[in-house]
Amino acid sequence: MFLYYAPNACSLVVHIALEEAAATYELIRVDFANKGQRAPEFLAKNPLGRVPVLETEHGLLTEVPAILTYISLAYPDAKLGTFDxxxxxxxxxxxxxxxxxxxxxxxxxxxxxxxxxxxxxxxxxxxxxxxxxxxxxxxxxxxxxxxxxxxxxxxxxxxxxxxxxxxxxxxxxxxxxxxxxxxxxxxxxxxxxxxxxxxxxxxxxx
Ligand SMILES: N[C@@H](CCC(=O)N[C@@H](CS)C(=O)NCC(=O)O)C(=O)O
Structure with missing residues (x-):
C-alpha cells in the first residue's frame, strides 16, 4: 500500500490512522513546492491533483473520510471505527x-x-x-x-x-x-x- 502525502496536509490524518492500524505501507511525498500535485503521473492517480491518495491492493482511494472508512474496516483489530x-x-x-x-x-x-x-x-x-x-x-x-x-x-x-x-x-x-x-x-x-x-x-x- 502507498500513501501519497504532503507534510502537514490533510494526508496527515490518513498517515496517523495507518500508524494506529499498524498497517504496512510506504510513503510517497508529493512535492507541492514544485507543483508535484499537477504532474501528469500524480494526476493519473487523482485528477483533482490533491493528496491524500491511498493506493491499495484493490485500487486507488481519495477523499479523507472514505480512506478513513477503508482503514477502519480493513484493520478491525485497531477498532478505529464502530459497528454500532x-x-x-x-x-x-x-x-x-x-x-x-x-x-x-x-x-x-x-x-x-x-x-x-x-x-x-x-x-x-x-x-x-x-x-x-x-x-x-x-x-x-x-x-x-x-x-x-x-x-x-x-x-x-x-x-x-x-x-x-x-x-x-x-x-x-x-x-x-x-x-x-x-x-x-x-x-x-x-x-x-x-x-x-x-x-x-x-x-x-x-
Ligand atoms: N476533499 C479532499 C480534500 C483534499 C485536499 O484539499 N488536499 C489538499 C491538501 S490538504 C491538496 O492536496 N491541495 C493541493 C492543491 O490544492 O493544489 C479530501 O478530503 O481528501
Whole structure:
C-alpha cells in the first residue's frame, strides 16, 4: 500500500490512522513546492491533483473520510471505527462536517483563487474565512466533542481528523487556547506514539 502525502496536509490524518492500524505501507511525498500535485503521473492517480491518495491492493482511494472508512474496516483489530449503527452514522456525520465545512473554510483562507478571480474579492474571502473557521471550532467545542475523545471513551478516526484541523488553527492566525476542550484533545493526541511517529516521518514539529 502507498500513501501519497504532503507534510502537514490533510494526508496527515490518513498517515496517523495507518500508524494506529499498524498497517504496512510506504510513503510517497508529493512535492507541492514544485507543483508535484499537477504532474501528469500524480494526476493519473487523482485528477483533482490533491493528496491524500491511498493506493491499495484493490485500487486507488481519495477523499479523507472514505480512506478513513477503508482503514477502519480493513484493520478491525485497531477498532478505529464502530459497528454500532447510530455511532457509525455519528462518526460519518462528524467526518463529513470536517471535510465539507471545516476543511473547505481553511481552503477559503489559503486558496481563495478557487472562488474568485478578482484580487480584492480574494482578500475578502480569506479574511472572512478566519471568523468562519473560529465559528466552526466553537461548534465542535460546544456541540460535537464528547470527550475525552471526539466520540466519547472510544478513540476513532475522527480523532486524528480533528487533531489536524486543530493544528491548522495557528496557521490561520487563531489560538487553540480559545477552545479549552479541543486544546486538551490536542495535548492528548500529541502524546500518542502514532502521532509522534507520524510527525517524525513527515519532519514536522509537535
Ligand atoms: N476533499 C479532499 C480534500 C483534499 C485536499 O484539499 N488536499 C489538499 C491538501 S490538504 C491538496 O492536496 N491541495 C493541493 C492543491 O490544492 O493544489 C479530501 O478530503 O481528501
Amino acid at each position: 449503527p447510530y455511532m457509525a452514522a455519528r462518526l460519518a456525520s462528524f467526518q463529513a462536517f470536517l471535510s465539507s465545512t471545516v476543511h473547505v473554510t481553511f481552503a477559503h483562507y489559503f486558496r481563495p483563487e478557487r472562488w474568485a478571480d478578482d484580487e480584492c474579492a480574494r482578500k475578502a474571502i480569506s479574511l472572512k474565512a478566519v471568523n468562519t473557521y473560529a465559528q466552526n471550532f466553537r461548534m465542535i467545542e460546544e456541540h460535537w466533542f464528547v470527550g475525552p475523545w471526539v466520540m466519547g471513551d472510544h478513540f476513532t478516526t475522527a480523532d486524528p481528523y480533528l487533531y489536524l484541523m486543530a493544528r491548522w488553527l495557528s496557521r490561520i492566525g487563531l489560538s487553540v487556547s480559545s477552545f479549552p476542550r479541543i486544546e486538551q484533545h490536542l495535548r492528548q493526541m500529541s502524546a500518542r506514539p502514532s502521532v509522534i511517529r507520524t510527525l517524525k516521518q513527515e519532519e514536522l514539529e509537535q
